[in-house]
Ligand SMILES: Nc1nc2c(ncn2[C@@H]2O[C@H](COP(=O)(O)OP(=O)(O)O)[C@@H](O)[C@H]2O)c(=O)[nH]1
């Protein structure tokens with residue numbers, strides 16, 4: 001049977017640096033992950049492009065997708081819907097490519113119940129003040145929204161124990177290296193490259 005890709009799920013509180021780390025990871029030479037573009041009812045931020053950063057849709061369209069089974073998972077996060085289109089993820093995994101999801105914790109746990117052999121990684125800040133500084137520094141949300149997101153962050157960090165790995169985002173380069181190492185290890189653990197690995201070790205010649 002053709003080998004199926006590995007699903008990698010990255011979560012963490014808003015402002016911890018998920019997008020920054022993911023972009024740096026994708027910029028690395030030789031990476032072969034496919035990024036799943038989420039659907040959301042949130043308004044685009046300046047510079048965000050429909051179909052690249054998110055599929056920006058109305059609440060009605062999102063609810064239609066939910067009702068017709070179009071979402072792998074979805075969650076309401078601070079007044080907006082966010083979700084992962086199911087078909088693209090399945091097709092891409094079936095084609096043997098690894099899929100990378102960057103989603104909040106409730107959605108990640110829904111994915112876990114449907115795709116148990118995914119790799120679940122939680123990106124966490126060095127401390128809460130630093131998290132707040134990053135959100136303020138990014139300058140894309142009002143102070144009210146930032147405070148809501150910080151409140152949500154405590155609940156999210158409590159969910160960290162349901163993940164396979166926790167990675168502290170102190171420096172972007174460090175976090176990228178840690179995530180790359182996790183993915184390398186997981187590729188071996190889930191057996192998908194075991195025949196290649198054994199061959200590399202010389203088993204074929206025994
Ligand atoms: N469950 C779920 N969460 C998502 C999805 N896409 C994005 N999110 C999460 O929704 C939260 C808010 O995203 P966003 O408004 O873009 O803010 P940002 O992550 O702080 O830049 C973040 O925790 C995202 O990781 C998705 O498809 N499903």
Ligand SMILES: Nc1ncnc2c1ncn2[C@@H]1O[C@H](COP(=O)(O)OP(=O)(O)O)[C@@H](O)[C@H]1O
Nearest residue numbers: 014015016017018019020134138169170171172
């Ligand atoms: N390791 C880091 N050290 C300092 N600042 C960071 C780090 N990682 C991300 N940032 C900054 O923090 C802000 C939030 O990062 P972002 O990637 O948008 O977070 P998220 O996608 O988790 O909401 C951005 O301004 C980004 O440049």
